Amino acid sequence: MSHYVDLLITPAGNFTLDSGDEPVLCSDLDSIGQDVRHAVIESGLATQLIAERSPTLRADILTQIELLVEDDVRLVPGTIVINQESLERITLTAQAYGFDDDVNTAVEVTQ
Numbered sequence: 001m002s003h004y005v006d007l008l009i010t011p012a013g014n015f016t017l018d019s020g021d022e023p024v025l026c027s028d029l030d031s032i033g034q035d036v037r038h039a040v041i042e043s044g045l046a047t048q049l050i051a052e053r054s055p056t057l058r059a060d061i062l063t064q065i066e067l068l069v070e071d072d073v074r075l076v077p078g079t080i081v082i083n084q085e086s087l088e089r090i091t092l093t094a095q096a097y098g099f100d101d102d103v104n105t106a107v108e109v110t111q
Helices: 028-043 045-051 055-070
Strands: 005-007 025-027 081-086 089-095 102-108
Touching: 005 028, 025 028, 028 045, 028 055, 028 089, 028 102, 045 055, 055 081, 055 089
Parallel strands: none
Antiparallel strands: 005 025, 081 089, 089 102
16 A cells, blocks of 8 residues: 555656556655655755856755755655766655655756
């Protein structure tokens, strides 16, 4: 039984539909990861990261993202790890209460 269920959203922001044009669902860790990704994008911090080229100020924005993600009550505080793969992509990993695996998600920081 799934604790968390949500509609699966494509990276472009559309619903994912199956072959019968019915919405595809995601659950548990995938749902949490999707919520985290959308929280980062909707906060405007991803946009700030695009514009900022100073390594020091980028690090500050990444810290703000970490604090934002830690506000999710489903995640274990102190377990959030953010990796900046490139100037346009960050990955987030965290432990979630009640699950053995980690939440893994990526945020594409593009215009």
